[in-house]
Amino acid sequence: MHDSNIFLLITMKDKVTIYDISKKLNVSAATVSRALNNNPKISLSTRELVLKTAKEMNYKQNRLAQALKSGKSNNVGVIVPYINRSFFSSVIRGIEEELTPHGYHVIICQTHENYENEIEQINTLINTQIDGIFMSVSKTTLNTDHIEKALAEGTPLVFFDRKKEVPGVSSVIIDDFKAGYMATQQLIEQGCKRIAHLSGDLNLEIYKNRHDGYIKALEDNNLEVEPDFIIKTNSKIESGASAIEELWKLKKKPDAIFSASDYTALGAIQELKKMGLKIPKDVCVTGFSNEPFTKYMELPISTVDQTPLTMGKIAAQVFLEQMNENKKVSIEKKVVLTPELIVRGSSIRN
Amino acid sequence: MHDSNIFLLITMKDKVTIYDISKKLNVSAATVSRALNNNPKISLSTRELVLKTAKEMNYKQNRLAQALKSGKSNNVGVIVPYINRSFFSSVIRGIEEELTPHGYHVIICQTHENYENEIEQINTLINTQIDGIFMSVSKTTLNTDHIEKALAEGTPLVFFDRKKEVPGVSSVIIDDFKAGYMATQQLIEQGCKRIAHLSGDLNLEIYKNRHDGYIKALEDNNLEVEPDFIIKTNSKIESGASAIEELWKLKKKPDAIFSASDYTALGAIQELKKMGLKIPKDVCVTGFSNEPFTKYMELPISTVDQTPLTMGKIAAQVFLEQMNENKKVSIEKKVVLTPELIVRGSSIRN
DNA sequence: TATTTTAGTGTAATCGATTACAAATATTGC
DNA sequence: GCAATATTTGTAATCGATTACACTAAAATA
Numbered sequence: 001m002h003d004s005n006i007f008l009l010i011t012m013k014d015k016v017t018i019y020d021i022s023k024k025l026n027v028s029a030a031t032v033s034r035a036l037n038n039n040p041k042i043s044l045s046t047r048e049l050v051l052k053t054a055k056e057m058n059y060k061q062n063r064l065a066q067a068l069k070s071g072k073s074n075n076v077g078v079i080v081p082y083i084n085r086s087f088f089s090s091v092i093r094g095i096e097e098e099l100t101p102h103g104y105h106v107i108i109c110q111t112h113e114n115y116e117n118e119i120e121q122i123n124t125l126i127n128t129q130i131d132g133i134f135m136s137v138s139k140t141t142l143n144t145d146h147i148e149k150a151l152a153e154g155t156p157l158v159f160f161d162r163k164k165e166v167p168g169v170s171s172v173i174i175d176d177f178k179a180g181y182m183a184t185q186q187l188i189e190q191g192c193k194r195i196a197h198l199s200g201d202l203n204l205e206i207y208k209n210r211h212d213g214y215i216k217a218l219e220d221n222n223l224e225v226e227p228d229f230i231i232k233t234n235s236k237i238e239s240g241a242s243a244i245e246e247l248w249k250l251k252k253k254p255d256a257i258f259s260a261s262d263y264t265a266l267g268a269i270q271e272l273k274k275m276g277l278k279i280p281k282d283v284c285v286t287g288f289s290n291e292p293f294t295k296y297m298e299l300p301i302s303t304v305d306q307t308p309l310t311m312g313k314i315a316a317q318v319f320l321e322q323m324n325e326n327k328k329v330s331i332e333k334k335v336v337l338t339p340e341l342i343v344r345g346s347s348i349r350n
Numbered sequence: 351m352h353d354s355n356i357f358l359l360i361t362m363k364d365k366v367t368i369y370d371i372s373k374k375l376n377v378s379a380a381t382v383s384r385a386l387n388n389n390p391k392i393s394l395s396t397r398e399l400v401l402k403t404a405k406e407m408n409y410k411q412n413r414l415a416q417a418l419k420s421g422k423s424n425n426v427g428v429i430v431p432y433i434n435r436s437f438f439s440s441v442i443r444g445i446e447e448e449l450t451p452h453g454y455h456v457i458i459c460q461t462h463e464n465y466e467n468e469i470e471q472i473n474t475l476i477n478t479q480i481d482g483i484f485m486s487v488s489k490t491t492l493n494t495d496h497i498e499k500a501l502a503e504g505t506p507l508v509f510f511d512r513k514k515e516v517p518g519v520s521s522v523i524i525d526d527f528k529a530g531y532m533a534t535q536q537l538i539e540q541g542c543k544r545i546a547h548l549s550g551d552l553n554l555e556i557y558k559n560r561h562d563g564y565i566k567a568l569e570d571n572n573l574e575v576e577p578d579f580i581i582k583t584n585s586k587i588e589s590g591a592s593a594i595e596e597l598w599k600l601k602k603k604p605d606a607i608f609s610a611s612d613y614t615a616l617g618a619i620q621e622l623k624k625m626g627l628k629i630p631k632d633v634c635v636t637g638f639s640n641e642p643f644t645k646y647m648e649l650p651i652s653t654v655d656q657t658p659l660t661m662g663k664i665a666a667q668v669f670l671e672q673m674n675e676n677k678k679v680s681i682e683k684k685v686v687l688t689p690e691l692i693v694r695g696s697s698i699r700n
Numbered sequence: 701t702a703t704t705t706t707a708g709t710g711t712a713a714t715c716g717a718t719t720a721c722a723a724a725t726a727t728t729g730c
Numbered sequence: 731g732c733a734a735t736a737t738t739t740g741t742a743a744t745c746g747a748t749t750a751c752a753c754t755a756a757a758a759t760a
Contacts, residue, residue, distance in 0.1 A: 029710095100459075106457065369716075416717055
């Protein structure tokens with residue numbers, strides 16, 4: 001910290017309420033409220049007078065009071081592992097852009113991939129009387145009691161990307177199986193025959209599906225599934241590098257890598273280059289998530305785009321639909337978006 | 351969209367209030383409230399009974415009602431141009447992590463760099479009775495009336511990164527002058543003598559300061575300031591490429607580029623390579639912002655880190671300090687963080 | 701003109717929690 | 731045993747906006 005000044009200043013007027021307006025105009029607060037809400041049973045003259053006076057007095061509606069009365073806060077909560085991950089921040093942007101025109105505000109919470117935080121965040125969101133929750137579950141979340149409790153309170157919930165099976169909860173995800181299949185298929189089409197897979201935690205649905213898509217593509221092309229070619233990694237660059245070390249200890253070496261994460265793909269590429277191998281000539285590589293950096297590399301990395309902005313917007317739409325339904329009934333809607341395979345230099349051989 | 355199922359389910363109990371607890375225990379709501387708030391003037395036995403019953407009935411405090419009564423919502427608003435920009439999402443993360451332990455929630459708003467949106471967002475945040483606003487002003491914001499109005503309502507405001515001069519408003523920024531100076535100095539130390547600058551809009555303080563730091567470094571090293579070497583760009587990759595085209599039309603060509611944005615730096619590098627020039631041998635390049643991709647390039651790009659997480663945390667601390675002060679007095683605090691020059695391959699010659 | 705409509709406004713309760721103030725009960729001291 | 735004090739609980743107002751119901755006055759109808 002380099003510098004820091006102090007400066008004093010007196011401010012602050014009291015906030016104007018409908019009672020202040022009603023006093024000034026000698027009408028009841030009810031009349032003021034009705035005028036402000038364009039209630040038809042108010043005379044044009046008083047309505048205009050109230051509106052004019054409200055503007056003059058710089059009246060601002062207290063949404064808190066309104067929310068308490070109506071039982072609707074017009075706030076929604078979004079729970080993600082980290083908000084500054086490219087994918088999550090883009091989903092949030094999508095949600096925000098879709099909901100703002102409907103008068104909603106978005107409250108964001110991070111779990112840091114921690115189950116306890118997730119429970120805590122859900123509870124405080126419920127206390128805040130949010131009208132709905134959007135969430136991508138943390139990696140350490142196994143149990144769904146906290147989610148079912150939220151539902152029982154009547155809080156609509158929408159999963160995006162990372163979901164759990166909970167009756168009554170809608171979800172918006174991408175077709176990870178298809179993504180895994182497409183990515184693998186494209187590598188096969190480049191002539192690759194020994195494709196390794198750097199997988200995430202297979203207990204998570206998304207990674208399991210990417211893995212299964214990879215397997216199915218191999219099978220459909222009559223390529224042998226080599227268990228040694230499947231390495232569990234953790235979305236870190238170093239993890240990609242060490243996976244390559246491990247793979248290159250094998251007798252039969254891979255000629256392509258399909259990584260469930262762009263970061264491990266990057267680590268793999270760096271390690272392969274260090275070993276003197278040429279990409280894509282010797283080894284083709286495809287990552288996952290379309291992290292911004294994949295596009296900007298001198299050798300751009302093939303990857304799968306999860307269309308996060310769309311995902312956020314659709315999740316918001318699902319929520320809005322649910323808000324328009326009968327409150328005593330909740331509708332479960334499962335939307336599966338088609339991912340987009342982005343083929344770049346790292347996996348083009350000809 | 352690939353698939354979409356419908357599933358029905360009945361849910362929802364009514365929410366439990368202190369009145370439900372008070373009825374069940376045959377005590378007054380006041381007693382329940384006091385017990386829940388650990389008010390000392392309540393007997394241990396009733397306190398325990400209330401707490402136990404509250405848990406049994408799954409009571410959740412209504413923070414809306416509490417907020418209305420207390421005049422404190424425990425929500426703060428953050429206004430940024432776009433939430434999915436690496437820098438902004440990291441600042442937001444910093445704010446969130448600092449304020450969550452104090453019971454605050456963070457509401458996010460985007461302006462899309464649009465002045466009208468900014469006004470709108472401020473107003474709806476005030477209606478929502480937020481306890482404070484954090485903002486980075488939009489590029490199109492010239493006038494500060496909307497901000498002064500918010501202050502007059504008694505809403506504390508903290509600027510971060512992009513600020514305006516408004517009396518009574520605290521700010522947390524980085525020393526952009528110093529950043530520009532350091533970056534330029536490092537290029538000079540590599541032996542560069544003809545350093546061009548790709549600048550942003552000089553009407554914005556941050557770009558003006560980076561520019562001024564660049565000029566000062568040249569002067570301090572007795573290098574001539576060449577007006578043709580200063581090109582206005584717009585933070586897009588293409589803008590960096592066309593700046594290079596323009597510069598290389600000059601008789602005297604630069605031997606280094608200091609760009610006020612990582613994206614224009616990237617565009618410049620791509621264009622220079624296309625022209626067959628070697629980096630850093632022929633031209634050194636330094637960008638600004640430490641965008642994630644700069645680190646991952648085969649030739650990593652030198653850049654300036656704005657320490658966004660720290661910036662968010664400090665902004666939050668400034669806000670918390672202000673909340674602890676006398677409400678009728680607002681204290682203006684100006685924090686200037688020291689940026690970090692990250693020297694990478696694109697500007698190392700030896 | 702008498703009576704029914706209609707339009708416009710006011711009264712008061714409500715949302716859920718908090719808190720001065722009042723009241724009831726328990727405890728202490730003499 | 732009784733006043734004085736301390737402890738615990740209740741009553742009711744409050745935060746600001748909304749709205750069912752009641753009421754008045756003017757307009758429409760017979």
